[in-house]
Amino acid sequence: MPRLNLPKEKTFTGPALIWKRIAAFFIDMIIVNLVVLFPFRALFRNTIPKDYSFSEAYRLLGSSANFTGYISSISLVMSILIILYFYLMERKMSQTIGKMLMKIHVVSDNNEAKAWQLLARNLVFLPVFPFVLLWAVDPLFMFFTKTNQRLTEILGKTRVVEIYTLQ
Amino acid sequence: MKPNFRWGYALFVLLMLAVLGFIAVGILSLFVGVDVESLGGNVALVPIEGIISGTDDSGFFETMTNSLDTVELIEKADKNPGIKAIILEINSPGGSAVASEEIANAVRKTNKTTVAWVREIGTSGAYWVASSADYVVANRVSVTGSIGVIGSYLEFPGLLERYNVTYQRLVSGKYKDLGSPYREMTQEEREIFQRALDGIRDYFAGEVAKNRNLNKKDMDKVANGLFYLGAEAKELGLVDELGGKDEAVRYIEKREGIKAEIVEYKKEKTLLDVLSDVMGRQSFFVGKGIGSSLFDRKAASSIGITA
Numbered sequence: 001m002p003r004l005n006l007p008k009e010k011t012f013t014g015p016a017l018i019w020k021r022i023a024a025f026f027i028d029m030i031i032v033n034l035v036v037l038f039p040f041r042a043l044f045r046n047t048i049p050k051d052y053s054f055s056e057a058y059r060l061l062g063s064s065a066n067f068t069g070y071i072s073s074i075s076l077v078m079s080i081l082i083i084l085y086f087y088l089m090e091r092k093m094s095q096t097i098g099k100m101l102m103k104i105h106v107v108s109d110n111n112e113a114k115a116w117q118l119l120a121r122n123l124v125f126l127p128v129f130p131f132v133l134l135w136a137v138d139p140l141f142m143f144f145t146k147t148n149q150r151l152t153e154i155l156g157k158t159r160v161v162e163i164y165t166l167q
Numbered sequence: 168m169k170p171n172f173r174w175g176y177a178l179f180v181l182l183m184l185a186v187l188g189f190i191a192v193g194i195l196s197l198f199v200g201v202d203v204e205s206l207g208g209n210v211a212l213v214p215i216e217g218i219i220s221g222t223d224d225s226g227f228f229e230t231m232t233n234s235l236d237t238v239e240l241i242e243k244a245d246k247n248p249g250i251k252a253i254i255l256e257i258n259s260p261g262g263s264a265v266a267s268e269e270i271a272n273a274v275r276k277t278n279k280t281t282v283a284w285v286r287e288i289g290t291s292g293a294y295w296v297a298s299s300a301d302y303v304v305a306n307r308v309s310v311t312g313s314i315g316v317i318g319s320y321l322e323f324p325g326l327l328e329r330y331n332v333t334y335q336r337l338v339s340g341k342y343k344d345l346g347s348p349y350r351e352m353t354q355e356e357r358e359i360f361q362r363a364l365d366g367i368r369d370y371f372a373g374e375v376a377k378n379r380n381l382n383k384k385d386m387d388k389v390a391n392g393l394f395y396l397g398a399e400a401k402e403l404g405l406v407d408e409l410g411g412k413d414e415a416v417r418y419i420e421k422r423e424g425i426k427a428e429i430v431e432y433k434k435e436k437t438l439l440d441v442l443s444d445v446m447g448r449q450s451f452f453v454g455k456g457i458g459s460s461l462f463d464r465k466a467a468s469s470i471g472i473t474a
Contacts, residue, residue, distance in 0.1 A: 032184075035185050073195060081184050085184055093176060095173075
């Protein structure tokens with residue numbers, strides 16, 4: 001069958017829309033929570049009684065250094081696994097599952113994203129001072145930059161983009 | 168990149184991380200002990216098993232109660248707002264007088280309802296602890312009481328003499344080798360010891376009398392070192408109710424108006440604790456061996472007073 005010589009679609013790459021980024025993030029977190037962090041549920045179930053109110057749980061957390069240390073170790077291991085998920089996915093495919101579904105992907109300001117760049121953009125997950133400060137500051141940057149970049153993305157010289165088609 | 172490959176890779180990463188997660192949880196459970204404060208429930212069950220001691224001398228297969236650990240557990244249960252009452256599960260013949268008093272004081276200081284549940288045995292120092300609770304439950308055939316102090320020890324100068332071994336007494340201070348098993352005790356020394364034992368016994372009996380609201384006359388009748396079965400102990404006022412765990416729980420539920428959910432407060436040893444314990448003990452014995460080959464030290468005193 002003869003191929004039709006149709007004009008090619010005109011596309012360009014631009015910053016991913018913020019709602020798509022947020023949706024991709026939630027999808028990723030749900031997946032990570034269901035699959036990767038699943039074994040940690042038992043640990044937490046044995047750690048904080050389910051009938052505890054937030055204030056009771058908070059009081060419990062501060063009640064002993066040993067207990068706080070225990071929770072910190074669990075949180076640190078969990079965050080390492082989350083970082084690994086984002087790193088391994090973005091390293092190989094420039095996308096996580098959430099980004100695949102939202103059709104957005106990660107690019108580097110240089111040619112190819114290096115390991116340190118991908119790790120830098122995920123430092124926000126570390127539950128250690130001073131990285132915890134990023135929890136609030138990091139996503140805020142997204143709303144005030146033209147390229148919709150988070151602070152760690154600016155530092156790591158990476159961006160999240162999507163392909164737009166010209167009508 | 169083909170879509171099939173992308174989804175395959177995503178699945179691979181997720182599975183790999185899930186396996187890593189399981190391994191990490193396993194390692195965390197091995198190396199980091201779960202803190203008892205973290206456990207749910209509203210009634211803390213604190214076990215007091217084996218000899219009560221002030222130090223952790225328990226081996227792999229023997230159970231001992233270290234007073235410091237037990238006091239810590241009682242204090243944690245006391246501080247935990249979710250815990251409404253504490254059950255002391257006692258199965259101990261007693262032990263160090265000091266260690267027993269430390270636990271008894273911790274029990275008395277709590278603001279929670281405390282119940283002592285005596286199982287097979289709760290004598291001497293263990294009974295001291297039981298008496299400090301608000302309510303004492305024991306089985307009809309539990310062995311309890313034995314309120315008294317013992318400081319007996321082996322003396323073997325005759326054996327040494329038989330093998331032509333001489334004890335060279337080198338002391339600065341007349342009583343420095345008081346209680347040495349290598350020589351016979353003098354009458355004066357015996358009286359010193361007896362006075363100390365009587366003093367501890369009087370204090371012990373006084374504390375139990377105070378805890379159980381018994382008068383001195385009644386207390387003197389029972390504080391003779393004799394053990395009593397649960398039924399006898401109830402008649403003598405040393406026990407409040409005959410029964411077991413159910414009776415202890417029922418008392419708490421009635422007094423606190425709660426549905427009891429028991430949670431065991433026990434100091435679990437992590438793998439690291441066990442390993443460091445073994446290493447520490449090995450090092451200690453190696454050191455002790457080297458030390459004794461360098462200095463032929465004689466035991467100054469080998470007496471331990473237990474309640």
